[in-house]
Each structure stands twice: as structure tokens, then as C-alpha cells.
Amino acid sequence: MKEILQYLFNHHTLSKSEAKAIMIEIAQNKFNATEVTAFISIFLMRNITLKELEGFREALLQMAVPVNLDTSDAIDIVGTGGDGKNTINISTLASFIVAGAGQKVTKHGNYGASTTTGASNVLEELGYEFKNDSARLQEDLEKANICFLHAPYFHPALQSVGLLRKSLGLRTFFNLLGPLVNPAKPQYSMIGIYNLEIARIYQYLLQKDDKEFILVHGMDGYDEISLTHDSKIITKNGEEIYSAEDLGFDSVTPESIKAGKTTQETAKIFRNILNGKGTEQQNSVVLANASVALYHTHKFGNYDDCLLLAQESLFGGKALKCLELLLD
Template identity: 50%
Template sequence: MKTLLNQLYAREPLSRQSAYETLSRIGNGKAGDMEIAAVVSAINMRPAVLSEIQGFRDAMLELAKPIDLRGQETIDIVGTGGDGKNTFNISTLSSMVVAGAGYKVTKHGSYGVSSSVGSSDVLLALGYEFTNDENVLMKSLDKAGICFFHAPLFHPAMKNVAPVRKSLKVRSFFNLLGPLLNPARPRYQLFGTYNREVSRIYDYILQDELSREYNIVHALDGYDEISLTGAASVRSRERQRLLHPADFGLDQLTPESLHGGETAEEGKAIFLSVLEGKATPAQRNVVCANAGLAIHTIKPETSLQDCVAEAAESIDAGKALGVLQRLVA
């Protein structure tokens, strides 16, 4: 570990193999909290490195509990977090809306670390019980159109890291890894990243996974999702483009209109207000934009604005709310 730390403190990148071995050691409980904190802090001092993210991901997926979707094609909508914007749970809400529109969703998420309320925090407040029982999850996918993978139950390595991440309360390379670690390896995925360099790294990694289709989003003003507060860079396997609020058929929003709650109960209140049709226009529209882009990821031949309309109908017809009700039932 001393040699590794000296290398990191010298800002020398780890090879993919070295990164794999480092996280395998952490994941297998062979590193103490002080060592883990030192590794996290050292890596935080410089930009993300492709070889390191690849190696860390290799180790995490090797240690993860796998899920067999039995041939079903699903989508995940997930961001890195760590953008410091403290928005409400847009990606989790978008997942409910997409499921309400008739598409299968396998959502991967966890507790908030660098923000107040993560997807697991709000689902727990809504009465959802976490599980990694494959039969229960597949039943949920069948009945509700969605199932939720609470990351700590699928990535045992995280239990060794969680106390350190919680105490540091800053984004780390684990924020970068999270969206790449869905144990079901869904056919489709809408990623959100907090900077363009991370988007580029994701794109490089995913280009080799020909069985998957994806869009990678980074809002130019720093959000790890479509924020409608300005333009967003969107990468797919085929192209890179800038999307503006008008491309979604929606008005531009202010950052203040996207602010989330400081507690899980406040997050729950916003969550329900969106699904019950009682939210502010800004809250509703930003969810429809992200859900619309997710649907567009599944069927790119359909116009983006038509996909946004599908998302809106999912909310207006009560379908998205029905998804939540069946999920927690």
C-alpha cells in the first residue's frame, strides 16, 4: 500500500491491472479505513484516469452479486452524483415515469453521499424494502415494470468503503464508478456525469460493449442530468450533440427551481408531488425531459419531443404513480 500511495501522491496514473488489484484488496476487506481514505483522497487530487476507472470497475463487477434478467431488455437512468447541485431525485422519478410509459427499468442506486438525499434515501422513505433476492426483483419487474438494485446489497465491496465516503462527504471515484456497475448490465442506459471528461471516459469504455445502447449527459453548467437550465452535451455510440431546452419543446429553467429537500422526508414530498401531478411546472418538465431522453435512448427513431410527450402522458394518466404504488406494495 505504501508503494501505491507514493505513486498516487506523485500523480502517476495506475495501470488497469494495478487499479484492479487495489480495489480488489479494498473490496475483500484487506485495507483499513485510513488506507481507504488515503487512496480516495489521493485519487481525488487529480482528474479521472481511464485505466484506473476500468480497473476499479473490473474489480467491482467481479465481486458483485449478478442478476439474470432472463432475456428481458431494460433501461437504467442514473447519474454520477457529485455535481454539488442538490437537486431533487430527478433520475429516480424519471425511472418511474419511463416504467409508467411501458418500458422495463432496472434502476441502480444508493444513499446520498455528496447530496442530501439519494435514490435509496427517498425510496426508503416511501416504504420500499431493499432486497437482492432475484425472484423478488423479477416479480417486481413483471408487476411494476421496475425493480431497484440498492447498491450496497449487490456490491459487498462497498460496505468496506461506505463509512469513509460518508465521513468525507465529497465526491470520489466511487461516484464515477456507480453508474457503470449495474449488476444486470441492462441493454439501454442513460448516464449523467458531472463533467465532460468523465463523459468522454464513459463513452470510451462503452464503445466496446456492442450489446448496449446509451446516451451520456453532461449539462454545460455542471449538472449530471438534463437540467433545462441551459445546453447539455449528449454522447451516444454514433454521435455527440448539444441539446437545448427548446429541443425538448420546453422552456429554460432556473437552478433555484430544481432544488431538492434537505431530508428524506422533504425529498419524498417532492417525489410524490411530481407523480400526483401537483409539482411545479419546472419540477414536472425536468422529469419529463430526462424520461423523454431515456425513451429516446430505447427508440432513437422517434423524435425527442414525441418521447417527452410519452413521458408527460405517463404522469398525467397516473401511470407513473401506479408504478410506485406497485413497487412499494
Template identity: 45%
Template sequence: MAMKEILDKMLGHEELTREETRDIILAITREEIPNEQITALLTGLQMRGVSVDELLGFRDGILATGVPALLDCDRYIDVVGTGGDRKNTFNISTTACFVIAGAGYKVAKHGNYAATSVSGASNVIRHHGVVFTADTDKLNRSINECGIVYLHAQLFASAMKFVGPIRKALQFPTVFNLLGPLVNPSQPQCQLLGVANLDQMRLYSQVYQKLGIDYGIVNSIDGYDEISLTGDFKVTTNSYEKVFSPADLGFANATPEELVGGANEDEAAEIFDAVLQNRALEAQKNVVLANAAFGIQVLEKGQKDISECIAIARESIDSGSAYATFRKFAEINS
């Protein structure tokens, strides 16, 4: 379908099909669509709100035009946030990934450099001397030998570079801000996703149900796109939807100040190291334990109670396994 017809549908308040949005991405990567039309499309979608099928179609297009990460591993998880909550927390999801891997599970972490915080996943990983790669043999060596692999988004999602200048010029979030968690090039069977509001929770829940994967979606009621323990938080999975308080998990409430990621990349990396080495503030450790535990519960298909999952995550840190896993990861990937 020509872009004129696509834009006519948008102006008529019609939803696009999954195939149509997939084809839009393919056309963008072939540079067949003028920037003005891409701008009009992204603006219209943002004003109306993206549908489940539209989001899935964009995902299909990005994966089809990108570089796949073919992992010879049956079951693994990605723990990721949508970003954009502007809370500037330390690297909670990334730290939780190493705790999960330290507990003996497999992880394929997908991430990028920071957009709205001091340090994104790629910042803290690179800070430790890791060299990003898309080489299949190296990726598989990493997940097989230390239980975790890191997939730097810019090496895989080729389509994103074609819309980067437009997204920057628009200066407001677009559908592409929602796609990051959905375009892990290894297409994991499990995902723990942090979202900044309940509207996003409903959208992603429907997306995951259509994809048929095991998932957990978390949102802290005060706006964090992860379990912050600063107050109540909601969790939605394949099997339940529930609001928890920190006390429900046996944790004290954290303060926003205890979760700040520092003023620069060095300070963010120091907090990351401190948690894995079991010398962090109690609140910093607890928030990582909480997020790791719900990730473990997803991997276990909800068959383990969350208290048991917390105990597994705690043992990963207390035993030194989480930090040993990270050191092995850094050695393999440097």
C-alpha cells in the same frame, strides 16, 4: 503485483492496467492492503486523474466481489447521476425511471442514500415503505410485474464497505465517486447518465464505448448532473453529440428554485409524488419529461426523434400510468 510496485508505478506517472486495478479491489476485500497504502493510491489517482482502463478495472473488481442481480429480462435501462453537483434537486432521475416504466419500458434503477442532497434515490424509495432486497426471485417479480426494479447499492457492492472509512476520512472525492453509475449489479444494456462536467462526459463516453452498451450522457452547462432545463445542456450518445436548449424541446427555462428538493425527506417525497400524480409545478414536470425522454431514446437505439420520446413520456404521466406503476411497485416491494 505487490502494492509497493503499484505505488512505484503511480510515482513514476505510469497508468495501471485494467487487470491491476481489478486485483487491487480483490486484495482490498481480502483485507490484504494496509489503509495507508489505499490512502496513498486514492490520493495519487485523484491528483493525476483516473484512466479509462483503471476505472474499468475497479468496476470489474466491485462486480466480481459483489452480489449479482440476475434479471430474466433482455433490455432495460438505468437512469442515474454521478451526484456531487450540490444543487440539492428533487429526485429527478428516480422519478424519470417510473415515467419510463409507466410508458411500457423496463428499468433497473440502481441507487443509494443521499450523499450531498436532502434525499437520494434510496431515501425517497424507502420513504414510501419499500423494503430493499437482493433476493433474485423478488427482484424478477418486480421488473416483470410492474416494469421496474430497485437495486439498493449497499446490498450488492460488498467492496465499498472496506473503503468507506478511508473515503470519509479523506474528505475529497476519489475514484469510488465515479464508480457508482458503473456498478449496477444487473449490468444493464442501456444507461442514461448525468454528469456534472464535460471532463466526466468524455471519460464515461470512452468507458461505455469499451463496455459496448447503449448510452446517453447528459450535462447541464451550468453544472447540474442531469438535464435541469435551467439553460443549455449537452447530450452524448452512441450516435450523436449535441447541445440543446430547453426551447429545442418545447420547454420554458426552469429556475434553480423550482428544482430544489425541499428541506427534508418529507418535502422531497412530496415533490416526487406530485410529479407522478401530474400535480407538480410545470418546471418540475418538464425536467422529468426531458430526462425520461432521453432515456427512452437510448432504449430505442436512437431510432425515435426526441420530440416523439417526450410525447411518450408525457402520456405516461398524463394517463396516470407512471403513478400506477409506482403504486404497483410499492405494493410488490413493501
């Protein structure tokens, strides 16, 4: 590792094969915590390159615990995290709304590393039991229209660096890998990205896949459609900027979509929203993300149709029913 670090400290970057080899060795615990921390720190000082991200991703997918699910018509709604905004769990809430609207969801998530409450934290707090058995996950998908894949159960490398990431409490390149390595490999993905430069790298990488993707970025630094400012939406066909009004909503304030100070508080907010007791601003943000996700599949009509479906899912109790069936 010393030679690798010196090479990188001299402003060099890794090839795809070098990045892949190093990630495999990290997963195999070949380096001590100090060496891995130093390696991670390099990417705090500069952005990751396309070849590095490709190599890291390929390694994680190669080492992933296999999962056998029917995902030919499924979507994942996920954010990189690391935007420092401490919002409610918008992508996870949108996932349940989308599931309630009739779209299958294979949600990939993890504990929060650079935030208090990640998707895994909130679902665990609500009583969900993580699974890595394909049959049980498929059963969840069939009965609740959604299943949840807790990343460390499927990625040895993420498990080996979990405590280190939490102790650092900073956004690292592992934030960027999470949305790219869903072991179920769903046909559709909606990925929130905190940084436009990173969004470009994602765009180049995902255009090589045969899957459908949509990248969303809040122009004031959110890794989701926040409605606090305009949002950039990028697909294989190009990119557009949308205001809150374009999406059918009023703008919201950053304070109105803040998470709680603890996992317990955030989980309570989460359930309140699915119970139909969220504030207008909270509801607007999760509905905007869910509607864009539904529209992205090209199965539910135009955007206005998708917004109506999302509203029926949230306010008609369908999203809540999906959560209850998942927890059952």
C-alpha cells in the same frame, strides 16, 4: 498500501490490472480506513484515468452478487452524483415515468454520499424494502415495470466504504463507478455526468461494450438534463448540444429544481411530482430526462412521440401506479 500511495503521490497512475487488484483488496477490508481515505484522496486531486476506471469497474463486476433478471430490453437511468447542485431525484423520477410509459427499468442506486438524498434514501423513506433476491426483483419488474437494485446489496466494496464516503461528504471516484456496475447489466443506459472530461472517459469505456448508452451533461455542471442551461448528449453515433427549447421546454432556474433540506422533505417532493402536483419547472425537468431516455431505446417513435408518452405517464397517473406497485 504504503508503496501504492507513494507511487501515486509521485504522479504515477495505475494500470488496469493494478487498479483491479487494489479494488479487490479494498473490498476484502485489507486496508484500514486511514489508508483507504488517503487512496481516495488522490483521486480528489486529479481525474481518474481510463485504465484505472476500467480496472475498478472490472473488479466490482467480478465481485458483484449475481443477479438473474431478464434485462435484454431494460434501461437504467442514473447519474454520477457529485455535481453539488442538490437537485430533486431527477433520474429516479424519470425512471418511474419511463416505466409508466411502457419501458422496463432496472434502476441501480445508492444512498447519497455527496448529497443528502440519493435514490436509496428516497425510496427507503417512501417505504421500499431493498431486495437482493433475483426472483423477487423479477417479480417487481413484471408487476411494476421497474425494479430497484440497492448497490451495497450487490457490491461488497461499496458496502465496505459506505460509511467512509458518507463521513467524507465529497465526490469520489466511487461516484463514477456506480453507473457502470449495475449487476443486472441492462441493454440500455442513460448516464448523467457532472464533468465533460469524465464524460469522454465514459464514452471511450462504454464504446467497448455491446450495450447501448447515452451520456447527458448539463453544460453548467449538472449530471443530468437540467434545463437550466444547454445540455450535451453523447451517444455511440456522436454528440449534440440541445437547449431547453430544442427539447420542448422553457428554461428553468436552479432554485426551482432544488431538493428539500432533509430526506423527508425530498421524499415528499418526489411523491408530489408523481401525484401530478409538481411545479411546472419540476415537471419539465423530469419529463425532459424521461423523454430522452425513451427516445434512446428507438422503440417509441420520434422525440415528440416520446415526450407525449412521458407526459401521459406522469399526468395520467401511470408513473405513480408503477411506484405504488413497487411499494406494494
